[in-house]
Amino acid sequence: MAFTAGVITFPGSNCDRDMAVALEKVSGKAPLRIWHGDAELPGNIDFIAVPGGFSYGDYLRSGAMAANSPVMRSVVAAAERGVPVLGVCNGFQVLTEARLLPGALMRNAGIRFVCRTVPLVVENASSLFTQGYEKGDTIQIPVAHHDGNYFADEDVLNRLEGEGRIAFRYGEPVNGSACQIAGVLNERGNVLGMMPHPERAIEPEQGSSDGRALFQSVFESLAVA
Numbered sequence: 217m218a219f220t221a222g223v224i225t226f227p228g229s230n231c232d233r234d235m236a237v238a239l240e241k242v243s244g245k246a247p248l249r250i251w252h253g254d255a256e257l258p259g260n261i262d263f264i265a266v267p268g269g270f271s272y273g274d275y276l277r278s279g280a281m282a283a284n285s286p287v288m289r290s291v292v293a294a295a296e297r298g299v300p301v302l303g304v305c306n307g308f309q310v311l312t313e314a315r316l317l318p319g320a321l322m323r324n325a326g327i328r329f330v331c332r333t334v335p336l337v338v339e340n341a342s343s344l345f346t347q348g349y350e351k352g353d354t355i356q357i358p359v360a361h362h363d364g365n366y367f368a369d370e371d372v373l374n375r376l377e378g379e380g381r382i383a384f385r386y387g388e389p390v391n392g393s394a395c396q397i398a399g400v401l402n403e404r405g406n407v408l409g410m411m412p413h414p415e416r417a418i419e420p421e422q423g424s425s426d427g428r429a430l431f432q433s434v435f436e437s438l439a440v441a
């Protein structure tokens with residue numbers, strides 16, 4: 217496919233390569249690798265992935281320092297132009313800290329790092345990221361985080377619910393997230409943040425290939441855009 221995707225790398229990112237491999241496997245084209253200090257994104261960028269990891273060692277708050285890096289000003293501008301942006305795990309934390317998504321990711325309710333494959337229920341199957349699923353599908357996707365406990369005030373939670381912006385919910389208790397929220401969309405629907413890692417569930421050898429449909433959805437939506 218003729219799309220230009222990009223994967224951002226911050227100091228401490230550790231899922232950027234996995235994300236790049238997943239994007240290449242699904243689209244057939246290697247994404248650009250973009251460094252956090254690059255203030256300019258290529259003008260032809262069609263899709264941006266903000267990957268997981270421990271940017272800046274999770275100091276201050278997970279994602280807080282990365283959200284203030286030069287590249288994020290361009291990511292925010294691209295999101296405002298309608299470019300699809302996916303934040304996974306630490307990427308989700310970065311997107312909330314950059315105010316592209318509402319709410320915050322707090323320390324897991326059980327205090328421990330949670331690392332296992334969990335069931336996710338697809339709540340919105342009409343977004344550009346989730347149109348490859350059916351509403352109500354339960355998919356198996358790995359999580360690996362200590363700050364995945366989604367928090368937002370009641371007004372925000374009601375809005376997210378009412379506007380169909382909860383993309384995924386956990387199918388079982390994982391980290392204490394409000395309303396079991398695992399992934400949320402922005403108002404326009406072109407930014408998705410999720411704690412589980414779809415890039416780690418691309419091929420059966422990984423234990424699940426349920427994440428593949430998410431990337432396929434993005435590339436298919438770019439094809440008709």
Ligand SMILES: NC(=O)CC[C@H](N)C(=O)O
Binds near residue numbers: 278363
């Ligand atoms: N895998 C990750 O992206 C980890 C995210 C974050 N550093 C946390 O543990 O909450």
